[in-house]
Amino acid sequence: MNTNSNTKTEITFDDFKTEVLNDYKLAVTSRECSLLGRREVLTGKAKFGIFGDGKEIPQIAWAKAFKNGDFRSGYYRDQTFMMAIGELTIEQFFAGLYADTDLNNEPMSAGRQMGGHFTTHSLDENGQWKNLTEQKNSSADISPTAGQMPRLLGLAQASKIYREVDGIDTTKFSKEGNEIAWGTIGNASTSEGLFFETINAAGVLQVPMVISIWDDQYGISVHARHQTTKENISEILKGFQRNEKDKGYEIFRVDGWNYPELIDTYQRAAKISRTEHIPVMIHVQELTQPQGHSTSGSHERYKNQDRLKWEAEYDCNVQMRHWIIENNISTDEELTALERSIKKTVREGKKAAWSAIINPIIEERKEALALLSNLANSSPNAAFITKLKNELAGFDEPLRKNILSATRKALRYVVSEQTPEKVALQNWVNNYLNNVQPKYSSHLHSQSEQSPLNQAEILPTYNTEAEEVDGRVVLRENFDAIFTKYPEALIFGEDAGYIGDVNQGLEGLQEKHGELRVSDTGIREATIIGQGIGMAMRGLRPIAEIQYLDYIMYALQIMSDDLATVQYRTKGRQKAPLIVRTRGHRLEGIWHSGSQMGGILNLIRGIHVLVPRNMTKAAGFYNTLLESDDPALVVECLNGYRLKEKLPNNIGEFKTPIGVVETIREGEDITLVSYGSTLRLVEKAAKELVQVGIDVEIIDVQSLLPFDINHDIVKSIAKTNRVMVIDEDVSGGASAYILDEILNTQNAFQYLDSAPKTLAAKQHRPAYGTDGDYFSKPSTEDIFEAVYDVMHEVNPTAHPKLR
Ligand SMILES: Cc1ncc(C[n+]2csc(CCOP(=O)(O)OP(=O)(O)O)c2C)c(N)n1
């Protein structure tokens, strides 16, 4: 059904007519999907619908300019485009609406995302790259408005890197950087900071990005007068227009119902962007929402009669129909016949999609009903079980939830019976859960061979006379080795380029590896991450530097909503193995203390969180991650860059394994669990505790996500029978997370002879200065006393009360 993207210079009238009618057919098909989709929600077969009606024609024009290798980063209105590039069928459209969990039926997300969230597959079933230059690509959508913008920047920047950096194997990713990254955004979403941040950054970077703004004057019910100064986004962005003197954007304005002008505009935009690597903005005005925003309400509530009348008239499909007739390309009768046949095709597609989702569930229900019958026949509680069975049999459109609910409840009625029928049902429920749960829970992380969990440790090795250097030197030497070994690796961030980062971990590397690979960025954390996500999605190995951990807050939304969910929301068909480098821990002051680990941990499941205690460990993590295909955050210890470490002689080779803890002091009395810079205080307290006869074991977590995959902490607790988690975050933050892992995942309670403890910071943000730190975060004395108190409780005679 896709549109013709061969724009030949000379075509016959018949060719032209065929193409126009094919486009019209596509527009009407997409519209029928939207209309029928809404009905499916209102009748209860689907839960929620958000559709592309009213935006069909510009998307067809766009698709004609979209070439193999290009990338889309858009939002929920783009169904017609996806159909036009041949990546969304009618059946798939409805499979998305119904949340079909079979990736073969619902290739966008296997039912994990609401309908209207689109993607293409960059990876095969084994998680290996497909050849992206031979297909049309769409990065996986997310729902937060403007959340598609930061990634768009990186998708575009990848073309620049592939065109201008030598030595990268581009086979699967780029043909001389000729790919455009195409973005779409609604008019109201341009009010978001992420939009402005991205627009500015793309202007600075001069990357091949074409952003289309679908302007229907509304954002749900809120009119443009509340959204945009002058109610006109391209008007206020005029200053970005390039001229002879200054680089900038090419800006177009076009009416969304004008088929020939749209085609012309998109062709011109593509030419400029693709050849010259110029960012382009296309403000597509006068669009409509024939059915309102979504299935959650009707637009008659907030649009007046005049507006509704105008929308009916300027509906882009209606306008295209007029244009076809006016230009004698077809007749009213012919088009009416075409429209009728499309209605039928869409209805059939919808039916096929429903059968595909419901038939397997009906089969599963059959099995469950048979087992429930058998169970009833063998049980004195037959009446209750039969009732459950009949309820399950009564659903016209059963869900897996109904099947599990009935079978799990039935087991309660036979809890004290011993029959083969009961065992059969128990086994069936267990198997069923094992089979179904992954449909919802798989692929939080990579499941490919390159998962970092498959990377074995390689220890650093040293010459006998190994030099003691500042920690930052270990890092710098290692980054140098990385950029030499991996031509596709690059690092960027505030002050990361010319001066080689604020702590000189990249000193001299821009000069050596070039400005495109070791670069400065503007102060714009969210789009620094976006650059990384987009480039990683196109096969590069970006390292995005966030200057200080405290400022990751600006990027946390995009890390949480986008980066952390890439594998999950595509069920393993896209990846963004971005490494986020930052520095934190044990600093001073409200916005320079680097401690908000609990918030981070809870928000970025899907990204590994690594907290190396020194720079050798950190370098080892980078080496592991570059051989792997998952995203990760590495938090270096800010106060460790000037501490001395021995310089390994296998720089670039040694690897710190992820998810593995390290015991850094052995002891008998209590296990102290901590990470990062706080460990230095714990180690100091440990030495002082020896003086009073207390012998502690210290474990460095190193990797907060994943956490202690070998369950070594519980082994230590089995020996000491006591545990304390020490952390510089607020109580209830990372310490609570760690204790939860130890108690709930590792079942440590059975070995405990004392209450498990956490020692965390005060509830307020850390105050400035040495005393500010002392009175805000656990000090050596705090640690000493907290441990001492536990031992006092154990043996008050040996350890009398301190104070
Ligand atoms: C960050 C965020 N805030 C609010 C929402 C809820 N929301 C979804 S769509 C929408 C309006 C978007 O309007 P516009 O960008 O003009 O796109 P349109 O739907 O009109 O095409 C809002 C407020 C959201 N998804 N994300």
Ligand SMILES: [Mg+2]
């Ligand atoms: Mg809008």
